[in-house]
Amino acid sequence: MFKKTLTMLLLILFVSIFALTACGSDDETDATDDAQGTSDNDTEEVDDGTDEDGDDGDGVKEEVTIDFMHLWPAGISAGQNRIVNEIIDQFQDEYPHIKVEQEVLENEQYKTKLQVVSSSNQLPDVGMTWAAGFMEPYVQGNLFSPLDDILDDPFRSSFVSGTLEAYSVDGVNYAFPLELNIAPIYYNKGIFAEHGLDVPETYDEFLNVVETLADNGVAPIALGNRDRWTGSLWYMYLADRIGGESALNSAIDRSGSFENPALIQAAEETQKLVNMDAFNRGFNGLSNDEAKSEFLNETAAMYLMGSWELPNFTTNEDIPQEFRDNVGFFKFPTIEGGEGDLDSWVGGPGVGLFVAENSEVKEEAKLFVKYFVEKWGEQSVTGAGVIPGTAVDTSSIDLPQLYIDVLNELGNASNITLFADVQMSPGVAEVHLNMIQSLFGNDATPEDFAKTHEEALAEEE
Amino acid sequence: MLYDFKKKGEHEMDKVMSDKKVILLYVLPALILIMTIVYVPIILTGYYGLLKWDGIGEKTFIGLDNYSKLLTDSMFWKSTYHSFLLAAFSVISLGAYLLVSVILSGKIKGSNLFRKIYLVPMLLSSVAIAQLWMKVYHPTNGVMNRFLLSIGVENPPLWLADTSIVLYAIFLPIIWQYAGFYILIYYAALKNIPESLVEAARIDGASPWQIAYKIKVPLIAGVIKVTIVLAVVGSLKYFDLIYIMTDGGPNGASEVMASYMYKQAFRMNDFGYGSAVGFFLLLIALTVTWLIRKLTATKEEVQY
Numbered sequence: 001m002f003k004k005t006l007t008m009l010l011l012i013l014f015v016s017i018f019a020l021t022a023c024g025s026d027d028e029t030d031a032t033d034d035a036q037g038t039s040d041n042d043t044e045e046v047d048d049g050t051d052e053d054g055d056d057g058d059g060v061k062e063e064v065t066i067d068f069m070h071l072w073p074a075g076i077s078a079g080q081n082r083i084v085n086e087i088i089d090q091f092q093d094e095y096p097h098i099k100v101e102q103e104v105l106e107n108e109q110y111k112t113k114l115q116v117v118s119s120s121n122q123l124p125d126v127g128m129t130w131a132a133g134f135m136e137p138y139v140q141g142n143l144f145s146p147l148d149d150i151l152d153d154p155f156r157s158s159f160v161s162g163t164l165e166a167y168s169v170d171g172v173n174y175a176f177p178l179e180l181n182i183a184p185i186y187y188n189k190g191i192f193a194e195h196g197l198d199v200p201e202t203y204d205e206f207l208n209v210v211e212t213l214a215d216n217g218v219a220p221i222a223l224g225n226r227d228r229w230t231g232s233l234w235y236m237y238l239a240d241r242i243g244g245e246s247a248l249n250s251a252i253d254r255s256g257s258f259e260n261p262a263l264i265q266a267a268e269e270t271q272k273l274v275n276m277d278a279f280n281r282g283f284n285g286l287s288n289d290e291a292k293s294e295f296l297n298e299t300a301a302m303y304l305m306g307s308w309e310l311p312n313f314t315t316n317e318d319i320p321q322e323f324r325d326n327v328g329f330f331k332f333p334t335i336e337g338g339e340g341d342l343d344s345w346v347g348g349p350g351v352g353l354f355v356a357e358n359s360e361v362k363e364e365a366k367l368f369v370k371y372f373v374e375k376w377g378e379q380s381v382t383g384a385g386v387i388p389g390t391a392v393d394t395s396s397i398d399l400p401q402l403y404i405d406v407l408n409e410l411g412n413a414s415n416i417t418l419f420a421d422v423q424m425s426p427g428v429a430e431v432h433l434n435m436i437q438s439l440f441g442n443d444a445t446p447e448d449f450a451k452t453h454e455e456a457l458a459e460e461e
Numbered sequence: 462m463l464y465d466f467k468k469k470g471e472h473e474m475d476k477v478m479s480d481k482k483v484i485l486l487y488v489l490p491a492l493i494l495i496m497t498i499v500y501v502p503i504i505l506t507g508y509y510g511l512l513k514w515d516g517i518g519e520k521t522f523i524g525l526d527n528y529s530k531l532l533t534d535s536m537f538w539k540s541t542y543h544s545f546l547l548a549a550f551s552v553i554s555l556g557a558y559l560l561v562s563v564i565l566s567g568k569i570k571g572s573n574l575f576r577k578i579y580l581v582p583m584l585l586s587s588v589a590i591a592q593l594w595m596k597v598y599h600p601t602n603g604v605m606n607r608f609l610l611s612i613g614v615e616n617p618p619l620w621l622a623d624t625s626i627v628l629y630a631i632f633l634p635i636i637w638q639y640a641g642f643y644i645l646i647y648y649a650a651l652k653n654i655p656e657s658l659v660e661a662a663r664i665d666g667a668s669p670w671q672i673a674y675k676i677k678v679p680l681i682a683g684v685i686k687v688t689i690v691l692a693v694v695g696s697l698k699y700f701d702l703i704y705i706m707t708d709g710g711p712n713g714a715s716e717v718m719a720s721y722m723y724k725q726a727f728r729m730n731d732f733g734y735g736s737a738v739g740f741f742l743l744l745i746a747l748t749v750t751w752l753i754r755k756l757t758a759t760k761e762e763v764q765y
Contacts, residue, residue, distance in 0.1 A: 085716045090507065100490075111727070112727055115516050115517065115727060116514070119516050119517060119732070122725075136517075137515045137518055137730055138518075140517075140518050141515075141517045141518025141519065141714055142518075143517065143518075210643065225711075226621075226622075226708060226710060226711070228710075279621065280600075280601070281600040281601050282599075282600025282619040282620070282621070282622035282623075283622065284619075284622040284711040284712075285598070285619060285620060285622030285623075285627065285711060286599075286600070286622070286623030286711075287622075288510065290595075290599070292742070294601075299601070308660045322492070425730075426728060426729050426730040427729045427730065427731065430724065430728050430729045434710075434712060434713065437710055437711050437712045438712045439712075440713050441622075441624060441712055443624060443711075443712050
């Protein structure tokens with residue numbers, strides 16, 4: 001009897017503690033904020049007392065806290081997370097009256113949370129957004145603050161051309177890019193040598209490589225098309241090489257049509273690759289990570305992916321040195337009779353920083369964003385292997401050769417076509433991604449593929 | 462002494478419980494809680510279904526447009542069909558669980574161990590189960606295809622990548638996941654049947670099969686009805702394994718109502734339509750529950 005009562009009591013205690021902490025979490029963080037705020041105040045007073053540098057005038061500034069939400073948890077993105085913390089520390093040292101509080105979520109959770117908090121208009125002061133189609137609803141809803149006022153000249157020109165535009169709506173800039181990627185085709189030099197293959201320079205040579213590998217029982221290309229944007233990269237390159245850089249872009253911005261013969265032909269070529277067994281078995285059911293492991297385990301010879309994978313092929317100690325030394329990359333070859341240029345890339349900026357329109361500390365948040373982007377540009381390649389949206393001087397830093405090659409390609413790029421699913425609005429992007437999966441699965445004909453796109457795009461106009 | 466005290470306590474209790482205001486006082490906190498976190502959001506969801514809203518910006522009232530679009534949306538009905546298919550398979554598998562529980566509840570050696578073995582999948586989180594089965598179904602390295610290749614199957618199926626079998630491939634882990642739960646419920650119900658009834662039947666010369674079929678199953682009919690409702694409703698709103706393993710793909714071949722709702726709201730930024738799908742899901746689940754209750758209603762409960 002006594003034992004039972006005790007268990008019941010304990011249970012009730014647990015439940016009530018849980019309920020209290022869950023409901024009161026908001027208040028509680030506020031309370032700790034205040035506590036930390038006052039302690040900061042104390043230390044500052046001590047500082048003021050000791051040094052006589054004349055900083056006393058600044059000392060009266062009001063204490064503020066910037067909420068910063070980002071998607072680089074220490075576990076998954078260790079390098080990025082470390083740099084973020086370093087930059088925040090430096091910033092807080094430089095501006096002692098500003099405190100930056102981080103909220104870190106993993107990618108998918110981040111996207112969901114951003115949407116949920118924005119529906120109740122409680123965006124963090126500073127957060128991360130993706131470009132173009134993703135950020136458009138936020139801009140239309142007046143949730144992001146225009147950043148043109150802090151985009152003064154040495155700062156503006158430090159960005160790689162074209163990256164800022166991806167974060168602009170109607171000529172007004174709403175976010176600063178932190179990442180810039182292009183997608184080369186990585187290949188396994190060992191497998192190529194084993195089968196006497198050279199890096200293909202034309203598309204016919206490329207098809208020959210695919211055929212030779214497939215005949216010898218090696219999966220030519222690793223593709224995880226459950227994620228769908230992965231297959232989209234292949235289609236985008238084919239569209240670019242056949243129809244030139246404007247074909248896909250003009251279909252999406254509605255100055256052209258998706259039923260452009262070049263875009264249909266690109267879909268035909270895609271299915272031709274599928275029917276040649278160019279991709280690993282069951283690609284439509286595999287995630288990108290599973291496909292990547294095919295490439296890392298040397299069961300597939302090629303892998304078309306963004307330059308964000310470079311650390312895995314250069315500095316990541318978890319991957320055998322032997323393998324890393326074996327990875328090279330080549331540009332998607334040009335197609336005979338096509339209009340595409342060898343130096344035209346598929347890629348684009350990844351995440352960028354925004355400032356919330358209704359932030360109570362907008363000035364400080366803008367200050368922080370600018371500070372962050374500048375510092376990030378100096379450290380991200382060497383510290384986390386992330387190519388920043390600002391120009392990198394390759395001569396002054398020590399980097400693996402593969403990085404330097406990719407950075408040079410980036411410098412020589414004639415065009416960077418932004419990932420189709422980022423360019424499109426979320427609704428059309430979903431149609432595009434579904435159609436990519438159907439096309440690769442031979443469930444849709446190239447004509448249907450183009451027609452469905454055209455209809456979805458026309459409906460949005 | 463103690464007896465008196467207890468008696469007095471009970472008397473007091475009766476007096477307190479007959480006071481309507483006191484009843485209200487006790488019931489109210491829970492009622493308010495359930496209203497604010499369950500019923501109000503349900504009504505709001507129905508209301509959001511009347512809006513054109515991307516979840517971020519302006520809300521525009523568009524009346525029943527979302528709902529009428531829903532009625533002609535072939536993808537929605539396809540996902541509804543998939544959900545009902547899952548419900549059908551879940552109900553059929555209940556038969557197998559019942560059989561296993563009847564055997565386990567008989568006095569066989571090691572029944573305790575088996576009961577625990579069957580319960581283990583339920584203790585795993587959905588994500589772990591999904592990861593596990595994704596490995597099993599891997600087209601080249603998976604246990605399943607390795608096995609099929611080793612016994613000489615030339616072109617083993619692609620499982621999660623094949624639009625014609627992906628749905629069934631994914632049903633298997635879902636059903637496996639809940640086996641332990643239903644077996645546990647049946648087992649507990651069967652163990653509640655008084656031993657004397659089984660003894661009496663045995664003395665009358667009933668075979669074990671007859672005892673199970675004529676005595677035990679009718680006696681737990683109430684529990685069986687509840688599990689049918691649980692299985693059907695659980696299947697109709699099923700989401701997790703599908704979301705993790707295939708994300709409704711390839712090409713919508715494994716889309717169910719809940720994953721479709723999620724996609725509309727969070728991927729396509731169409732909160733209005735997503736809410737309409739969610740509200741419809743609720744209506745369908747309610748109707749089906751009501752139907753099952755009607756169909757399985759009997760005039761009198763079988764008594765011991």
